[in-house]
Amino acid sequence: MIKIEDKPLNVQEALDYVTVSKAGAVNSFIGTVRDHNKGKRVVRLEYEAYEKMAISEIEKIVSRAREQWPVEKVAVVHRTGILGPKDIAVIIAVSTPHRKASFEACEFIIDTLKETAPIWKKEIYEDGEEWISAHP
Amino acid sequence: MKLKILLFGIARDIVGGAKYDLEMPVGASVADLKVTLENRFPSFRELTSLMVAVNSEYGDGLQELKENDEIAIIPPVSGG
Numbered sequence: 275m276i277k278i279e280d281k282p283l284n285v286q287e288a289l290d291y292v293t294v295s296k297a298g299a300v301n302s303f304i305g306t307v308r309d310h311n312k313g314k315r316v317v318r319l320e321y322e323a324y325e326k327m328a329i330s331e332i333e334k335i336v337s338r339a340r341e342q343w344p345v346e347k348v349a350v351v352h353r354t355g356i357l358g359p360k361d362i363a364v365i366i367a368v369s370t371p372h373r374k375a376s377f378e379a380c381e382f383i384i385d386t387l388k389e390t391a392p393i394w395k396k397e398i399y400e401d402g403e404e405w406i407s408a409h410p
Numbered sequence: 411m412k413l414k415i416l417l418f419g420i421a422r423d424i425v426g427g428a429k430y431d432l433e434m435p436v437g438a439s440v441a442d443l444k445v446t447l448e449n450r451f452p453s454f455r456e457l458t459s460l461m462v463a464v465n466s467e468y469g470d471g472l473q474e475l476k477e478n479d480e481i482a483i484i485p486p487v488s489g490g
Contacts, residue, residue, distance in 0.1 A: 324482055326466050387489060388487070389487070392418065392484050392489075394488055405419050408488075
């Protein structure tokens with residue numbers, strides 16, 4: 275399950291999707307909005323995605339994970355739009371037969387998503403705003 | 411040939427819109443497009459990186475562009 279959604283994300287739905295009887299391990303990562311960054315108070319975040327390409331890049335990441343670990347099911351859900359502190363920005367859920375592979379595959383998927391998926395985050399502060407990672 | 415370009419994130423702010431039409435010579439490559447955009451909008455040179463997606467795939471510099479390609483400017487990503 276790979277989705278880009280502009281409404282609040284449902285953790286239980288992702289966990290239910292990956293929970294299958296063949297798998298003895300379900301691992302999840304939930305990325306949430308922090309209320310500060312580099313000493314500045316973050317009022318809100320705005321995420322945008324090149325949706326079609328984000329889905330296809332995430333599909334590639336999931337395929338690469340499947341080549342390395344015995345993955346049963348994967349859910350990757352990313353939020354777009356305006357988010358406030360504590361809101362969920364991304365959910366990764368992975369099921370595997372045993373726990374070690376589930377940790378490793380989950381970490382690989384979130385790390386690679388951050389590098390390649392065409393998704394952008396703007397932080398809005400009390401006194402300005404910034405597209406994250408845009409400038410050196 | 412007329413290229414229709416999609417812009418996201420800071421690239422949209424730099425150009426001032428989500429879409430941009432650009433006239434380029436037939437046979438122009440991804441690298442040619444980047445140079446043209448950087449000359450027209452020097453702020454692109456200040457970014458950490460600048461990628462071009464062609465039909466939803468990251469394009470390499472030598473890749474030739476065609477009029478009906480879906481072209482997108484991909485500034486540094488920051489999902490997750």
